[in-house]
Amino acid sequence: MPYKRKARVLFLSVGDEAEYASACARRLGGDWVDTRITRPGNGEDAVDTAWADLFVTIGQEPDRLSCALSPTTRHVHWPDCGRDEIARRVNGMIGGMRMLARLDPVDTA
Template sequence: MKLLFLCTGNACRSQMAEGWARTLGGDALEVRSAGLEAHGKNPRAIAVMAEAGIDISGQESTPLTPEMLDWADLVVTVCGHADAHCPALPPGTQKRHWPLEDPARASGSEVQVMQVFRASRDEIRRRVEALLGELGMLREGAAHDGH
């Protein structure tokens, strides 16, 4: 199973989803993320994933290519903009949409902004676990290992 997470800038939500899927997915799962544009990696997304024991700092912010769409069995759009502007998918490629709020748009104190990032991280984990469970791709014991 080849899973591609797609968002506008490939900086936060799709990066966190890729990290969760790599960690929680079984050996038969390949995961990538991309953006309609590449906005670079968000340091807060990296920080909150590190709090959960997952290092996404080595992942790249990558612009979507036609080859990525050809590669993927399933494309998950994680924001409305990516969903609305997702190119046509090759025959047989499935698509899901998760309407996730962008934590990078959070305002307030640093503590408040980080709370939004943590909530986003936890919501993405729940969605990734549910998807991988549905696909039979959840690594044995992954839902209970405390990550």
């Protein structure tokens, strides 16, 4: 049984990696995730990290980010990686969500 709402994942990259990661996430787990993308340089401070459960930076050095993270948002950094590595990481993320959903106790009330 999936979670009550989709996980919210925000991808950030300088190049087109965020767009690719978002497309992979929707293709592999559209029933599990909502995604948004952003790029640095267009008002990083305006990035709505409060919306996201998970904030993924790809290629961008995390210490160079000027946006503040919400206390409820987890941040992970994927260093410079190609499309195959991005697809592998997204697939692992979706697989982890499926595994957690299977471990969730069934509400019998």
